[in-house]
Amino acid sequence: MGANHYERGTRYEKAKAKAHRGSHVGGSGNPDYIRGERVGEVKNWNRPVDKPTIQYHAKTHGTNEFVSKNGYTQKAVEYVDRYRPGTNLFHGNKKIR
Numbered sequence: 001m002g003a004n005h006y007e008r009g010t011r012y013e014k015a016k017a018k019a020h021r022g023s024h025v026g027g028s029g030n031p032d033y034i035r036g037e038r039v040g041e042v043k044n045w046n047r048p049v050d051k052p053t054i055q056y057h058a059k060t061h062g063t064n065e066f067v068s069k070n071g072y073t074q075k076a077v078e079y080v081d082r083y084r085p086g087t088n089l090f091h092g093n094k095k096i097r
Contacts, residue, residue: 012044016067019093031061038088040065051075058084066090 013032017024022035032042041063043049048071057063066072067090080087080097089096 009044012069013042016040016042020065020067020090031057031063032067035065038065039063040067042067044069046070048073049076051079054079054084054087058087064088067092072096 010026013026014024017033017040020033020035020040022033022038022040024033025031026033031039033040039062041057041061043053043066045068049066049068050073054066054072054076057066064084064086065088069092071091072089077089077097080089087097
């Protein structure tokens with residue numbers, strides 16, 4: 001019997017936290033991982049991460065690293081380039097910005 005969606009998502013977050021040499025925190029209202037001064041958010045979505053999602057996590061949680069399974073919208077990349085230059089965007093393990 002397979003794992004439910006919640007367990008699969010948590011397993012993906014833990015794997016990406018380990019791949020980025022961070023410690024998994026997770027849970028409601030917490031970042032997905034922390035690596036020193038870097039606070040990371042992992043998105044295991046079947047669609048690209050959009051600008052409002054990046055704005056929300058950057059403002060409320062102080063997130064400065066995003067890991068996306070399916071990339072980012074053009075508006076999200078433009079927002080990071082212009083307003084959040086210290087933010088890293090990863091598509092899997094490949095650094096986009």
